Amino acid sequence: MRFLISLLFVFTVAISEASASVSSALDKVTIGENFIIHSEIIGEDRPISVYIPKGVNTGDSLYVIYLLDSEHHFHTVTGIVQSLVDYEQIPKTMVVGIQTTNRPRDYLPKINGEPQTKFQTFVKSKWPDSGQDKFLKFLNDELFPYIDKNYTTYPHRTIIGHSNGGTLALSALFERPELFNNYLAISANGWWSYDEIIQNSKKLIESNRPKQKLFISVAGEGSQFYTGTLELLTNMERNKPVNLDWKFEHYPERTHMSGILPAITSGLEYLYADVNFKITPELAKYANISVVKSYYSDLSKQFGFTVSAPVDIYVEFAEQQQMNLREEEALKTLEQFVRDYPEHSYAHMKLAQGYAKVKKFNQSYEGFVQALNLAKQQKKETNIIDALQDMVNQAQTKL
Template identity: 55%
Template sequence: MRSVVFVLFAVLAAFNAKASEISIGKKVILYSDIIGEDRPIWIYTPEYEDNERLHAIYLLDGAEHFHAVTGVVKSLTDYNLMPKTMVVGIETTNRPRDYLPKVVGQPQNELQAFISTKWPNAGQTDNFLKFIRTELIPYVDKGYPTYPHRTLIGHSNAGTLALYSLFNQPDLFTNYLALSPQGWWSQAETLSNVEKLADAKRPYQHLFISVGGEGGRFYSGTLELLAAMEQNKPSKLVWTFQQYPNRGHMSSILPALSEGLEYLFSHLNFAITPEIAKYADVSALTAHYAELSKKVGFIMAAPVNSYVEFAEAQAEQQRHTAAVTTSQTLIQAYPNLPYAHMVLGQRLFGAGQPKEAVASFDKAIALGKAQKLDEQVLDALMDMRKKAAEKANQ
């Protein structure tokens, strides 16, 4: 549930008579000393406040899938199904070289033999992951306020690279979205990889793995891997598998992106059930993120929308005092956010405290002017203040 005024904040700027360009990101060229070439990088960031931090998605085959992934990410974020997340798309230059792991020893199956013959320079995955670790991630972390919570998305051969990273460099990413990965490993390599997942020292991770209706090794190889994982019970790895039998190799990408990202980020959300709205106070929300921070190994702040939706749910249960407290805690977390002071003003007005609501709206207006918010947003805040002042003077 979103408040009407939040929608007003988000939408008013769109209804502008002036024509302007629409941009969803930027493209930069990052030279890699490790690979010895320019790597075009596509970057999308959502709108965020000064003291907000972003989760980061690293997208393989960035040029091909950037628009689809950013569209899904924005939609899931707008509907509060995942936290604010930036997308870092890595443009492909040589897929076999960067994405296909090295064939160990003599080829063990027909596909391995084909790869060894067709692409003799394949198998430089460790070099590519070193580029991500030592050049790309530091570049992103220096320029953006990111959490050390990273998601890797790969499709087909790039999905194979995502699984390779999960097995061999588990500290690099937290979430993995492997879409129709090539199931080309031999049985011995599959079992060896799965044994690595059982290491108790591995971090807490999530995996979403999918296949379309491709059949062949795409399907059988994935099932062999999942069967081995089920038997060995990997430590601290939570995973799910989804098949789209009526979709092809490419057409399965979009549904898998939507379902996969929602799955990978669902454990980060604070679920507001009817019971929580009716009985819990803001400590339930802050405790959720404190416990989550312990699990992931870094401090993860409660997002703005979690406070707002919790306060709204409490108010709908006629728990106006609790809703005010939740909104006051929001301001403690985000003191310079005009929207936070507006939310407190709404909750105070609903609690029958119009005089206090006026003070909150005044603070929201002052911050809004200082931050040069759209005049229509400021006008809406003035209308709220006027209504509260009229009530206070009765």
């Protein structure tokens, strides 16, 4: 994590100093793009930032993270997302950052009737017009359609909110369940009265709600941040909605702001965990690739769109089958890998290596040649092409 913080610092320095002290012959380091969307619903311009991880191919469909308060958290979150995508801990996911213009107005629930807590009394006296309805409508009616029109996206959305932004994420879970699939609520302000907590938790058992996941955390703030979250989770446990899974983490040694770092990493890994098939020793010893195909078929039905098995799942499964001396089953796994990713040079290379293990040298040679040709057509890096050429040459000596 210290390395990640250092890396983000380097990026920030590179961006700020590029125009002043770096030769014009060098490219500037930039992270994402910024643009303005005018909201007719809110009646103002809304600054938006978008980040697509490096390594995403043109036409790849992306899961979408909507990040609140992006003017504070954009670099932190995009750095973590890039690392998690690189190591296939989460699928290819873009970040849409929404900058703040009026936090109380946009993030805090509207107070109906008399205030029930000291915090509600304070908010109603200071911001009598607060209420999230217009902001949530802006997301659904204006921002979501813009992103889906201009980027290749899956109909799968995650919201990340910190502090009052975390309160908005929880409110969306209770009041507008159709907006998001995943919720990452970090140190949400203790807002509701106890009666309201009970009412909100009961809303989660409605049968028409979609399948959703929640990661909720608090740091060492104490007070309503901690007790309010525990009261909410206790009542959710009592009602136990079948269509919502959640995980709670407490970071007592962290501050209100530093608690963001572990929550983002752990939260995203948890929220997207279903996308990564878990290969147990029993499956490696007895099962075949059909269990993986069945898993992603069921997940696709649950999500409402086709979810493909990640590349590394095929490789890991085949390697574990090989460790159990199941070479033929490993070959079937790698053959399925090629069928599912026919334009992926890595798939052909792994299958060629599998053929070599069982001394099917003609098929191994053909596989390496196919991997090399694809790499050349797709203009892969020189070192990749050189490595594949060496593999072809070595395979040819076995013929």
